[in-house]
Amino acid sequence: MIWGPMSKQTSGGIYGWVEGLGQVAILAREAFGSLCSRKLSWDDLMYQIYFIGWKSQSVVLVTGAFTGMVLAAQTYFQFHKVKMDTATLAVVSVSMCSELGPVLTALMVAGRVGAAIAAELGTMRVTEQIDALRTLATHPVDYLVVPRLLALHIALPLLTVEAIFVGILAGYGVGTRLLGIDGVYLYANMVKYTGGTDVLMGLIKALIFGGIIAMVGCYKGLNCGEGAEGVGRATTEAVVYSSITILICNFFLTLSLTRLMNSL
Amino acid sequence: MIEVRELKKSFGPNPILNGVNFTIQDGESVVIIGRSGGGKSVLLKHLVGLLQPDSGQVLIDGENIVGMNERELLRVRGRFGMLFQGAALFDSMTVAENIAFGLRRYGQLSSGEIEKRVSEVLRRVELPGTESKKPSELSGGMRKRVGLARSIVYNPEIVLYDEPTTGLDPVVSDSIDQLILRVRNEMKVTSVVVTHDMRSARRLGQRILMLHKQRIYATGTAEEIFSSTDPVIRNFVEGVSDPKEQK
Numbered sequence: 001m002i003w004g005p006m007s008k009q010t011s012g013g014i015y016g017w018v019e020g021l022g023q024v025a026i027l028a029r030e031a032f033g034s035l036c037s038r039k040l041s042w043d044d045l046m047y048q049i050y051f052i053g054w055k056s057q058s059v060v061l062v063t064g065a066f067t068g069m070v071l072a073a074q075t076y077f078q079f080h081k082v083k084m085d086t087a088t089l090a091v092v093s094v095s096m097c098s099e100l101g102p103v104l105t106a107l108m109v110a111g112r113v114g115a116a117i118a119a120e121l122g123t124m125r126v127t128e129q130i131d132a133l134r135t136l137a138t139h140p141v142d143y144l145v146v147p148r149l150l151a152l153h154i155a156l157p158l159l160t161v162e163a164i165f166v167g168i169l170a171g172y173g174v175g176t177r178l179l180g181i182d183g184v185y186l187y188a189n190m191v192k193y194t195g196g197t198d199v200l201m202g203l204i205k206a207l208i209f210g211g212i213i214a215m216v217g218c219y220k221g222l223n224c225g226e227g228a229e230g231v232g233r234a235t236t237e238a239v240v241y242s243s244i245t246i247l248i249c250n251f252f253l254t255l256s257l258t259r260l261m262n263s264l
Numbered sequence: 265m266i267e268v269r270e271l272k273k274s275f276g277p278n279p280i281l282n283g284v285n286f287t288i289q290d291g292e293s294v295v296i297i298g299r300s301g302g303g304k305s306v307l308l309k310h311l312v313g314l315l316q317p318d319s320g321q322v323l324i325d326g327e328n329i330v331g332m333n334e335r336e337l338l339r340v341r342g343r344f345g346m347l348f349q350g351a352a353l354f355d356s357m358t359v360a361e362n363i364a365f366g367l368r369r370y371g372q373l374s375s376g377e378i379e380k381r382v383s384e385v386l387r388r389v390e391l392p393g394t395e396s397k398k399p400s401e402l403s404g405g406m407r408k409r410v411g412l413a414r415s416i417v418y419n420p421e422i423v424l425y426d427e428p429t430t431g432l433d434p435v436v437s438d439s440i441d442q443l444i445l446r447v448r449n450e451m452k453v454t455s456v457v458v459t460h461d462m463r464s465a466r467r468l469g470q471r472i473l474m475l476h477k478q479r480i481y482a483t484g485t486a487e488e489i490f491s492s493t494d495p496v497i498r499n500f501v502e503g504v505s506d507p508k509e510q511k
Binding site: 135 | 314334335337338344345346348349350370
């Protein structure tokens with residue numbers, strides 16, 4: 001069903017945006033339908049987890065560590081004025097778990113993986129490799145979209161946990177080594193003020209952001225224009241649209257998940 | 265049997281096909297000729313459901329594939345093999361993985377049987393021992409041969425060729441033509457070849473269809489087409505851009 005409309009150029013402006021959103025939704029429905037009803041290739045899934053998860057670690061670790069460090073320093077500079085130095089790591093922890101960890105990890109992965117997905121699928125489209133798949137009685141959603149979607153759903157929460165852990169550890173290091181705060185109080189306040197709901201919220205967000213990166217990257221790649229210019233544009237748009245969508249969704253997820261968790 | 269009835273297709277405001285009709289019998293070898301950008305490849309892609317027309321019908325053994333969704337079309341496509349203009353090999357895979365792709369995903373064969381089938385089909389296209397090469401290591405002619413091997417390895421009933429000799433030198437073009445003839449004769453497949461290479465058209469076509477101004481302008485045997493006195497056909501067959509320049 002998606003292959004008819006997707007082969008056409010979408011109209012511009014707000015109508016084009018709504019049309020594109022609708023096509024991403026159709027692609028997502030097709031992918032989840034395929035995920036539930038068809039046999040998955042474990043080799044393809046493991047390769048995608050390796051590419052998306054394992055190979056993104058250095059980027060995520062550096063991002064997590066320096067975010068935790070700068071957050072610890074800034075929080076300390078403000079809290080020191082009101083003699084609340086030992087609450088520094090609690091702020092770092094809550095921020096990393098519920099907001100910065102999932103959002104920054106998702107943005108870094110969108111830049112690295114979302115772009116790669118769009119470029120790979122876009123190149124396959126312009127060189128007729130996707131048509132070749134279809135003539136070999138293989139649905140592109142089953143073969144190309146589903147393993148990437150599932151791999152991002154698995155890998156992004158794991159990467160987020162890694163970024164949160166490294167960020168808090170780096171913040172602790174800055175607090176105790178550079179700023180001279182007592183490590184015992186830092187740790188005790190962090191445990192006291194960081195709830196399981198903060199961690200859970202971060203993981204739920206990461207799960208959703210993984211789906212956004214996969215769907216936008218795959219949609220832009222499968223739907224890219226002709227030639228090198230088309231692939232280039234699809235790659236750029238995949239990063240820009242998935243990043244914007246992540247930031248907008250994050251706001252609404254924070255509101256809705258906080259209310260949901262408070263009501264439980 | 266393939267039947268195309270009143271097929272119409274436009275891209276934006278530009279009509280590409282405007283009421284195309286023809287029939288191809290089982291086992292027949294048909295060549296579709298016409299000018300570049302005239303809609304030959306678009307027509308070929310309609311036969312296997314890669315494109316959906318604006319209106320009209322494409323019947324494969326009486327079953328209309330127009331309007332079928334992608335999953336229904338997968339069943340129909342199992343009867344087709346297709347050689348693309350640029351071969352469209354999966355560049356992340358080796359030659360053997362490319363050829364075995366369809367067999368591995370849906371076949372009931374063991375790994376040993378698949379390897380044997382891959383070696384057999386590579387011998388048939390005269391590329392033995394290239395199993396572990398990547399597409400980037402192959403020349404244009406070799407890529408076409410691997411593309412052909414991939415499209416015939418699961419014994420399809422109908423093979424579609426999209427400009428099989430475009431971009432190849434005359435010697436390699438000749439070898440690809442010989443290969444297509446051998447596949448047709450040995451496997452008894454229905455062949456549909458799109459080309460503007462007149463030497464290939466004469467050699468491969470039991471029947472030739474000429475696409476001109478969005479319709480089938482002429483149809484006939486190779487002899488009838490090449491001996492035609494119709495000015496449009498003559499100009500195309502002889503490669504004349506403007507008849508006035510001949511005088």
